[in-house]
Amino acid sequence: MNDMTLNRVAYYPGCALEGSGHAYDRSTRAVAKELGLDLVEVENWNCCGAMEVKNVDPKLQTYLSSRVMAIASEDMGFDKVMAPCNGCYHNLKKAEYDLTHDAENVAVTECLSRKAGHPTYKAGNIETIHALDWIKDAIGEDGIRQRIKKSLSGLKIANYYGCMYTRPRHIFPEKDQGPGSESTSQPHFMDDILEAAGADIVEYPLKTACCGGAHTLSDSDTSTKLVVNLLRAAEASGATVIATECPTCHSGLEMHQIRAETNFDIKTDVKILYFTQLLGLALGLKPRKLGIHENISDSHDLLKEAGLI
Protein backbone atom coordinates (compact mmCIF):
# COMPACT_ATOMS: atom_id res chain seq x y z
CA MET A 1 0.00 0.00 0.00
CA ASN A 2 1.44 3.34 -1.02
CA ASP A 3 1.72 6.05 1.61
CA MET A 4 -0.47 8.93 0.34
CA THR A 5 0.92 11.28 2.99
CA LEU A 6 4.15 11.29 0.99
CA ASN A 7 2.51 12.83 -2.08
CA ARG A 8 3.45 16.22 -0.68
CA VAL A 9 6.58 16.57 1.42
CA ALA A 10 8.98 19.30 2.50
CA TYR A 11 12.07 19.26 0.29
CA TYR A 12 15.50 20.02 1.68
CA PRO A 13 17.98 20.03 -1.22
CA GLY A 14 21.00 21.12 0.83
CA CYS A 15 24.11 22.92 -0.38
CA ALA A 16 25.63 20.16 -2.51
CA LEU A 17 22.54 19.99 -4.71
CA GLU A 18 22.99 23.65 -5.56
CA GLY A 19 26.60 23.03 -6.62
CA SER A 20 28.45 19.85 -7.53
CA GLY A 21 25.27 17.79 -7.16
CA HIS A 22 23.04 20.08 -9.22
CA ALA A 23 22.09 17.25 -11.58
CA TYR A 24 20.74 15.32 -8.59
CA ASP A 25 18.49 18.24 -7.65
CA ARG A 26 17.37 18.67 -11.23
CA SER A 27 16.58 15.00 -11.73
CA THR A 28 14.86 14.70 -8.34
CA ARG A 29 12.54 17.60 -9.12
CA ALA A 30 11.87 16.30 -12.66
CA VAL A 31 11.05 12.80 -11.41
CA ALA A 32 8.78 14.23 -8.69
CA LYS A 33 6.85 16.25 -11.26
CA GLU A 34 6.49 13.26 -13.57
CA LEU A 35 5.31 11.04 -10.72
CA GLY A 36 2.79 13.65 -9.57
CA LEU A 37 4.55 14.17 -6.27
CA ASP A 38 4.75 17.62 -4.75
CA LEU A 39 8.05 18.86 -3.35
CA VAL A 40 7.77 22.05 -1.29
CA GLU A 41 11.21 23.50 -0.69
CA VAL A 42 11.93 24.38 2.95
CA GLU A 43 11.78 28.14 3.28
CA ASN A 44 15.01 29.97 4.03
CA TRP A 45 16.87 26.71 4.65
CA ASN A 46 20.44 26.62 5.87
CA CYS A 47 23.39 24.26 5.71
CA CYS A 48 22.85 21.06 7.74
CA GLY A 49 26.24 21.56 9.38
CA ALA A 50 27.72 19.05 6.95
CA MET A 51 31.27 18.26 7.93
CA GLU A 52 32.99 21.49 8.84
CA VAL A 53 30.64 22.75 11.53
CA LYS A 54 30.71 19.38 13.26
CA ASN A 55 34.42 19.89 13.84
CA VAL A 56 33.92 23.32 15.36
CA ASP A 57 31.06 22.32 17.67
CA PRO A 58 28.87 19.22 17.22
CA LYS A 59 25.99 20.87 19.08
CA LEU A 60 26.01 23.74 16.62
CA GLN A 61 25.64 21.23 13.84
CA THR A 62 22.71 19.65 15.66
CA TYR A 63 21.13 23.09 15.97
CA LEU A 64 21.62 23.87 12.26
CA SER A 65 19.95 20.61 11.25
CA SER A 66 17.18 21.18 13.79
CA ARG A 67 16.45 24.60 12.30
CA VAL A 68 15.68 23.05 8.91
CA MET A 69 13.32 20.54 10.51
CA ALA A 70 11.72 23.17 12.79
CA ILE A 71 10.89 25.47 9.87
CA ALA A 72 9.50 22.57 7.85
CA SER A 73 7.30 21.34 10.72
CA GLU A 74 6.42 24.31 12.88
CA ASP A 75 6.26 27.04 10.20
CA MET A 76 5.23 25.03 7.14
CA GLY A 77 3.19 22.27 8.78
CA PHE A 78 4.95 19.23 7.31
CA ASP A 79 5.56 15.97 9.15
CA LYS A 80 8.10 14.69 6.60
CA VAL A 81 11.17 16.38 5.19
CA MET A 82 12.89 14.70 2.26
CA ALA A 83 16.65 15.09 1.88
CA PRO A 84 18.20 13.40 -1.19
CA CYS A 85 21.78 14.11 -0.12
CA ASN A 86 23.21 11.38 2.12
CA GLY A 87 25.15 13.96 4.14
CA CYS A 88 22.05 16.09 4.84
CA TYR A 89 19.92 13.01 5.45
CA HIS A 90 22.51 11.64 7.87
CA ASN A 91 22.88 14.92 9.77
CA LEU A 92 19.15 15.53 10.10
CA LYS A 93 18.66 11.95 11.30
CA LYS A 94 21.49 12.44 13.79
CA ALA A 95 19.87 15.65 15.04
CA GLU A 96 16.57 13.76 15.45
CA TYR A 97 18.42 11.17 17.52
CA ASP A 98 20.44 13.66 19.58
CA LEU A 99 17.42 15.82 20.34
CA THR A 100 15.51 12.79 21.57
CA HIS A 101 18.30 11.37 23.71
CA ASP A 102 20.53 14.23 24.86
CA ALA A 103 19.12 16.91 27.20
CA GLU A 104 22.21 19.11 26.84
CA ASN A 105 21.78 19.16 23.06
CA VAL A 106 18.10 20.05 23.50
CA ALA A 107 18.99 22.96 25.81
CA VAL A 108 21.57 24.36 23.36
CA THR A 109 19.16 24.02 20.44
CA GLU A 110 16.34 25.74 22.36
CA CYS A 111 18.62 28.59 23.39
CA LEU A 112 19.99 29.15 19.86
CA SER A 113 16.54 28.88 18.29
CA ARG A 114 15.17 31.55 20.67
CA LYS A 115 18.09 33.85 19.92
CA ALA A 116 17.69 33.33 16.19
CA GLY A 117 13.97 33.97 16.42
CA HIS A 118 12.53 30.87 14.80
CA PRO A 119 10.45 28.01 16.19
CA THR A 120 12.27 25.33 18.16
CA TYR A 121 12.42 21.80 16.82
CA LYS A 122 10.06 19.50 18.65
CA ALA A 123 11.01 15.83 18.66
CA GLY A 124 8.41 13.64 17.02
CA ASN A 125 6.75 16.40 14.99
CA ILE A 126 8.70 15.68 11.82
CA GLU A 127 10.63 12.78 10.33
CA THR A 128 13.51 13.02 7.87
CA ILE A 129 13.33 10.67 4.93
CA HIS A 130 15.68 10.00 2.01
CA ALA A 131 14.70 10.25 -1.66
CA LEU A 132 14.83 6.44 -1.77
CA ASP A 133 12.33 6.12 1.11
CA TRP A 134 10.13 8.71 -0.51
CA ILE A 135 9.87 7.10 -3.96
CA LYS A 136 9.71 3.58 -2.56
CA ASP A 137 6.92 4.43 -0.13
CA ALA A 138 4.98 7.01 -2.16
CA ILE A 139 4.98 5.16 -5.50
CA GLY A 140 6.28 1.65 -4.84
CA GLU A 141 7.59 -0.89 -7.32
CA ASP A 142 4.18 -1.60 -8.85
CA GLY A 143 3.54 2.10 -9.33
CA ILE A 144 6.88 2.48 -11.06
CA ARG A 145 6.22 -0.50 -13.35
CA GLN A 146 2.90 1.07 -14.38
CA ARG A 147 4.59 4.36 -15.30
CA ILE A 148 7.62 3.06 -17.22
CA LYS A 149 7.86 4.33 -20.79
CA LYS A 150 11.40 3.15 -21.61
CA SER A 151 12.61 0.10 -19.75
CA LEU A 152 16.13 0.18 -18.34
CA SER A 153 16.49 -3.43 -19.51
CA GLY A 154 19.61 -2.62 -21.53
CA LEU A 155 21.52 -1.58 -18.44
CA LYS A 156 23.39 -3.69 -15.90
CA ILE A 157 23.50 -1.61 -12.75
CA ALA A 158 25.54 -1.81 -9.55
CA ASN A 159 23.89 0.23 -6.81
CA TYR A 160 26.29 2.12 -4.58
CA TYR A 161 24.77 3.45 -1.36
CA GLY A 162 27.91 4.72 0.36
CA CYS A 163 28.21 4.97 4.09
CA MET A 164 26.08 7.83 5.40
CA TYR A 165 22.80 6.27 4.29
CA THR A 166 23.15 3.43 6.80
CA ARG A 167 25.85 4.25 9.35
CA PRO A 168 25.96 4.60 12.29
CA ARG A 169 23.00 2.27 12.67
CA HIS A 170 21.59 3.76 15.88
CA ILE A 171 20.48 7.00 14.19
CA PHE A 172 18.22 5.08 11.78
CA PRO A 173 15.68 3.40 14.10
CA GLU A 174 13.24 2.80 11.24
CA LYS A 175 15.72 0.58 9.38
CA ASP A 176 16.23 -3.15 10.05
CA GLN A 177 12.59 -3.54 11.06
CA GLY A 178 11.87 -6.62 8.99
CA PRO A 179 10.06 -7.02 5.68
CA GLY A 180 9.43 -3.75 3.87
CA SER A 181 12.03 -1.79 5.82
CA GLU A 182 15.47 -0.81 4.62
CA SER A 183 18.49 -2.83 5.74
CA THR A 184 21.61 -1.18 7.11
CA SER A 185 23.83 -4.12 6.19
CA GLN A 186 22.32 -4.92 2.79
CA PRO A 187 20.39 -1.84 1.64
CA HIS A 188 18.04 -2.60 -1.23
CA PHE A 189 15.64 0.31 -1.85
CA MET A 190 17.62 1.55 -4.86
CA ASP A 191 17.83 -2.01 -6.18
CA ASP A 192 14.05 -2.36 -5.80
CA ILE A 193 13.27 0.93 -7.55
CA LEU A 194 15.62 0.48 -10.51
CA GLU A 195 14.70 -3.18 -10.93
CA ALA A 196 11.06 -2.10 -11.17
CA ALA A 197 12.20 0.29 -13.90
CA GLY A 198 13.49 -2.72 -15.83
CA ALA A 199 17.20 -2.62 -14.99
CA ASP A 200 19.30 -5.71 -14.57
CA ILE A 201 20.67 -5.27 -11.05
CA VAL A 202 23.99 -7.01 -10.47
CA GLU A 203 25.13 -8.39 -7.13
CA TYR A 204 27.54 -5.75 -5.94
CA PRO A 205 29.52 -6.75 -2.85
CA LEU A 206 30.79 -3.24 -2.02
CA LYS A 207 27.49 -1.34 -2.00
CA THR A 208 28.18 0.29 1.39
CA ALA A 209 31.99 0.15 1.37
CA CYS A 210 34.11 3.21 2.08
CA CYS A 211 35.00 5.49 -0.85
CA GLY A 212 37.30 7.70 1.23
CA GLY A 213 34.96 10.56 0.39
CA ALA A 214 35.72 12.81 3.36
CA HIS A 215 39.44 12.50 2.62
CA THR A 216 39.27 13.24 -1.04
CA LEU A 217 41.35 16.42 -0.67
CA SER A 218 43.49 15.64 2.36
CA ASP A 219 44.47 12.12 1.35
CA SER A 220 43.64 11.89 -2.33
CA ASP A 221 45.64 8.76 -3.12
CA THR A 222 43.80 6.68 -0.51
CA SER A 223 40.48 7.92 -1.88
CA THR A 224 41.52 7.17 -5.46
CA LYS A 225 42.60 3.62 -4.57
CA LEU A 226 39.35 2.96 -2.70
CA VAL A 227 37.29 4.34 -5.59
CA VAL A 228 39.25 2.36 -8.20
CA ASN A 229 38.48 -0.79 -6.25
CA LEU A 230 34.78 0.14 -6.14
CA LEU A 231 34.78 0.73 -9.90
CA ARG A 232 36.66 -2.49 -10.65
CA ALA A 233 34.33 -4.49 -8.42
CA ALA A 234 31.34 -3.02 -10.24
CA GLU A 235 32.83 -4.01 -13.59
CA ALA A 236 33.74 -7.46 -12.27
CA SER A 237 30.11 -7.80 -11.15
CA GLY A 238 29.11 -7.23 -14.76
CA ALA A 239 27.83 -3.67 -14.33
CA THR A 240 28.00 -1.02 -17.02
CA VAL A 241 26.54 1.61 -14.70
CA ILE A 242 26.96 2.52 -11.05
CA ALA A 243 23.84 4.15 -9.66
CA THR A 244 24.36 6.64 -6.84
CA GLU A 245 22.10 8.38 -4.34
CA CYS A 246 24.59 10.78 -2.76
CA PRO A 247 26.25 13.82 -4.33
CA THR A 248 29.51 13.26 -2.42
CA CYS A 249 29.76 9.62 -3.50
CA HIS A 250 28.80 10.57 -7.04
CA SER A 251 31.38 13.33 -7.37
CA GLY A 252 34.03 11.18 -5.71
CA LEU A 253 33.46 8.27 -8.08
CA GLU A 254 33.51 10.56 -11.12
CA MET A 255 36.56 12.57 -10.12
CA HIS A 256 38.67 9.69 -8.89
CA GLN A 257 37.82 7.66 -11.98
CA ILE A 258 39.55 10.39 -13.99
CA ARG A 259 42.33 10.83 -11.44
CA ALA A 260 43.06 7.10 -11.50
CA GLU A 261 43.52 7.25 -15.24
CA THR A 262 45.66 10.40 -15.27
CA ASN A 263 47.77 9.68 -12.16
CA PHE A 264 47.93 5.89 -12.04
CA ASP A 265 47.15 4.88 -15.62
CA ILE A 266 44.19 2.78 -14.41
CA LYS A 267 41.25 2.98 -16.79
CA THR A 268 37.71 1.89 -15.96
CA ASP A 269 34.71 2.26 -18.24
CA VAL A 270 31.73 1.89 -15.91
CA LYS A 271 29.45 4.96 -16.05
CA ILE A 272 28.14 6.83 -13.02
CA LEU A 273 24.57 8.17 -12.87
CA TYR A 274 22.23 9.28 -10.10
CA PHE A 275 19.38 6.83 -9.53
CA THR A 276 16.95 9.69 -10.16
CA GLN A 277 18.49 10.23 -13.61
CA LEU A 278 18.04 6.55 -14.44
CA LEU A 279 14.49 6.51 -13.11
CA GLY A 280 13.76 9.70 -15.05
CA LEU A 281 14.97 8.11 -18.30
CA ALA A 282 12.72 5.12 -17.62
CA LEU A 283 9.81 7.52 -17.10
CA GLY A 284 10.51 8.94 -20.55
CA LEU A 285 12.07 12.24 -19.49
CA LYS A 286 14.62 13.95 -21.72
CA PRO A 287 18.28 13.66 -20.62
CA ARG A 288 18.66 17.44 -20.42
CA LYS A 289 15.76 17.68 -17.96
CA LEU A 290 17.63 15.17 -15.81
CA GLY A 291 20.95 16.99 -15.97
CA ILE A 292 22.77 14.10 -17.60
CA HIS A 293 24.89 16.59 -19.54
CA GLU A 294 26.10 17.93 -16.19
CA ASN A 295 27.70 14.62 -15.20
CA ILE A 296 31.45 14.30 -15.60
CA SER A 297 31.02 10.61 -16.43
CA ASP A 298 29.99 10.58 -20.09
CA SER A 299 27.24 7.98 -20.46
CA HIS A 300 25.86 9.25 -23.79
CA ASP A 301 26.92 6.30 -25.97
CA LEU A 302 25.83 3.71 -23.43
CA LEU A 303 22.41 5.29 -22.95
CA LYS A 304 21.97 5.65 -26.69
CA GLU A 305 22.87 2.01 -27.23
CA ALA A 306 20.32 1.06 -24.58
CA GLY A 307 17.67 3.06 -26.44
CA LEU A 308 17.20 5.45 -23.56
CA ILE A 309 18.12 8.65 -25.39
Added chain:
Amino acid sequence: MRSLDDIETRIEHLGGAKDAAAAVSELVQLGEEVLEHWLAAHNAAPSDETREGFRLLALHRQGAKGVPSFNACRETCRELVYHYNLITGDPTHEETSQRLRLAALVANHLYLFVRGKLEVAELGEFCCSSRPIRAKPDEPQDMQPVEQQGG
Protein backbone atom coordinates in the same frame (compact mmCIF):
# COMPACT_ATOMS: atom_id res chain seq x y z
CA MET B 1 52.10 -12.09 9.64
CA ARG B 2 53.08 -10.81 6.22
CA SER B 3 53.86 -7.18 5.53
CA LEU B 4 51.02 -5.05 4.15
CA ASP B 5 52.85 -4.73 0.83
CA ASP B 6 53.13 -8.52 0.56
CA ILE B 7 49.46 -8.90 1.45
CA GLU B 8 48.48 -6.49 -1.34
CA THR B 9 50.55 -8.38 -3.90
CA ARG B 10 49.19 -11.74 -2.79
CA ILE B 11 45.54 -10.57 -2.91
CA GLU B 12 46.02 -9.37 -6.48
CA HIS B 13 47.53 -12.71 -7.46
CA LEU B 14 44.80 -14.83 -5.87
CA GLY B 15 41.94 -13.27 -7.84
CA GLY B 16 42.82 -15.40 -10.85
CA ALA B 17 43.98 -18.59 -9.07
CA LYS B 18 43.02 -22.00 -10.47
CA ASP B 19 42.13 -23.63 -7.14
CA ALA B 20 39.33 -21.32 -6.05
CA ALA B 21 38.60 -23.03 -2.73
CA ALA B 22 42.23 -22.79 -1.62
CA ALA B 23 42.51 -19.25 -2.93
CA VAL B 24 39.44 -17.95 -1.10
CA SER B 25 40.64 -19.62 2.11
CA GLU B 26 43.89 -17.73 1.75
CA LEU B 27 41.98 -14.49 1.04
CA VAL B 28 40.15 -14.89 4.34
CA GLN B 29 43.49 -15.57 6.04
CA LEU B 30 44.95 -12.45 4.44
CA GLY B 31 41.95 -10.51 5.70
CA GLU B 32 42.76 -11.78 9.20
CA GLU B 33 46.35 -10.64 8.79
CA VAL B 34 45.21 -7.17 7.71
CA LEU B 35 43.13 -6.95 10.89
CA GLU B 36 46.07 -8.25 12.94
CA HIS B 37 48.08 -5.31 11.62
CA TRP B 38 45.35 -2.96 12.84
CA LEU B 39 45.27 -4.58 16.27
CA ALA B 40 49.06 -4.67 16.54
CA ALA B 41 49.18 -0.95 15.78
CA HIS B 42 46.84 -0.45 18.73
CA ASN B 43 48.89 -2.67 21.06
CA ALA B 44 46.21 -5.35 21.23
CA ALA B 45 46.77 -9.09 21.09
CA PRO B 46 44.69 -10.49 18.21
CA SER B 47 41.94 -12.81 19.32
CA ASP B 48 42.02 -16.50 18.40
CA GLU B 49 38.30 -16.77 18.92
CA THR B 50 35.76 -17.08 16.15
CA ARG B 51 32.46 -15.38 15.53
CA GLU B 52 29.81 -17.15 13.48
CA GLY B 53 32.57 -19.64 12.69
CA PHE B 54 35.09 -17.10 11.41
CA ARG B 55 38.11 -15.61 13.14
CA LEU B 56 37.94 -12.76 10.60
CA LEU B 57 34.63 -11.58 12.06
CA ALA B 58 35.90 -11.90 15.63
CA LEU B 59 38.99 -9.87 14.76
CA HIS B 60 36.86 -7.18 13.15
CA ARG B 61 34.66 -6.96 16.20
CA GLN B 62 37.73 -6.72 18.38
CA GLY B 63 39.21 -4.01 16.15
CA ALA B 64 36.03 -1.95 16.20
CA LYS B 65 35.77 -1.80 20.01
CA GLY B 66 36.07 1.86 20.94
CA VAL B 67 36.51 2.79 17.27
CA PRO B 68 33.01 3.02 15.77
CA SER B 69 34.35 4.20 12.41
CA PHE B 70 36.04 0.82 12.02
CA ASN B 71 32.55 -0.50 11.31
CA ALA B 72 33.07 1.00 7.85
CA CYS B 73 34.73 -2.33 6.98
CA ARG B 74 32.26 -4.54 8.86
CA GLU B 75 30.20 -5.37 5.79
CA THR B 76 33.38 -5.83 3.76
CA CYS B 77 34.47 -8.57 6.19
CA ARG B 78 31.05 -10.15 6.00
CA GLU B 79 31.10 -10.05 2.19
CA LEU B 80 34.44 -11.84 2.21
CA VAL B 81 32.97 -14.54 4.43
CA TYR B 82 29.91 -14.73 2.16
CA HIS B 83 32.09 -15.29 -0.90
CA TYR B 84 34.12 -17.89 1.00
CA ASN B 85 30.89 -19.75 1.77
CA LEU B 86 29.70 -19.48 -1.84
CA ILE B 87 32.93 -20.85 -3.26
CA THR B 88 33.68 -23.58 -0.73
CA GLY B 89 30.01 -24.63 -0.62
CA ASP B 90 29.96 -25.33 -4.35
CA PRO B 91 33.49 -25.16 -5.80
CA THR B 92 32.39 -26.50 -9.19
CA HIS B 93 29.68 -23.88 -9.70
CA GLU B 94 29.88 -22.18 -13.10
CA GLU B 95 30.35 -18.78 -11.45
CA THR B 96 33.18 -19.85 -9.16
CA SER B 97 35.94 -18.01 -11.02
CA GLN B 98 33.79 -14.86 -11.08
CA ARG B 99 33.07 -15.24 -7.37
CA LEU B 100 36.78 -15.62 -6.65
CA ARG B 101 37.56 -12.48 -8.61
CA LEU B 102 34.99 -10.58 -6.57
CA ALA B 103 36.29 -12.10 -3.32
CA ALA B 104 39.75 -10.78 -4.17
CA LEU B 105 38.34 -7.29 -4.80
CA VAL B 106 36.46 -7.43 -1.50
CA ALA B 107 39.65 -8.53 0.31
CA ASN B 108 41.50 -5.73 -1.45
CA HIS B 109 38.94 -3.20 -0.21
CA LEU B 110 39.45 -4.40 3.35
CA TYR B 111 43.20 -4.05 2.88
CA LEU B 112 42.88 -0.56 1.34
CA PHE B 113 40.55 0.71 4.05
CA VAL B 114 42.60 -0.61 6.95
CA ARG B 115 45.87 0.56 5.43
CA GLY B 116 44.33 3.97 4.77
CA LYS B 117 43.08 4.13 8.35
CA LEU B 118 46.47 3.11 9.70
CA GLU B 119 47.96 6.05 7.81
CA VAL B 120 45.14 8.54 8.52
CA ALA B 121 43.29 7.49 11.66
CA GLU B 122 40.31 9.71 10.92
CA LEU B 123 39.28 7.77 7.81
CA GLY B 124 35.60 6.99 8.34
CA GLU B 125 35.24 9.22 11.42
CA PHE B 126 33.19 11.91 9.75
CA CYS B 127 30.78 9.64 8.03
CA CYS B 128 30.54 6.14 9.42
CA SER B 129 30.71 7.03 13.09
CA SER B 130 29.42 10.60 12.68
CA ARG B 131 32.10 11.92 15.01
CA PRO B 132 33.89 15.23 14.88
CA ILE B 133 37.54 14.79 14.00
CA ARG B 134 38.82 16.45 17.15
CA ALA B 135 36.42 14.73 19.53
CA LYS B 136 37.87 12.91 22.49
CA PRO B 137 37.21 9.17 22.48
CA ASP B 138 33.94 8.27 24.20
CA GLU B 139 35.53 5.35 25.96
CA PRO B 140 39.10 4.14 26.39
CA GLN B 141 39.91 1.73 23.58
CA ASP B 142 39.41 -1.82 24.66
CA MET B 143 40.62 -4.37 22.19
CA GLN B 144 40.71 -7.44 24.37
CA PRO B 145 39.67 -10.75 22.78
CA VAL B 146 35.97 -10.79 22.07
CA GLU B 147 33.46 -12.88 23.90
CA GLN B 148 31.01 -14.99 21.98
CA GLN B 149 27.80 -13.06 21.96
CA GLY B 150 24.95 -12.17 19.68
CA GLY B 151 24.14 -8.85 18.12
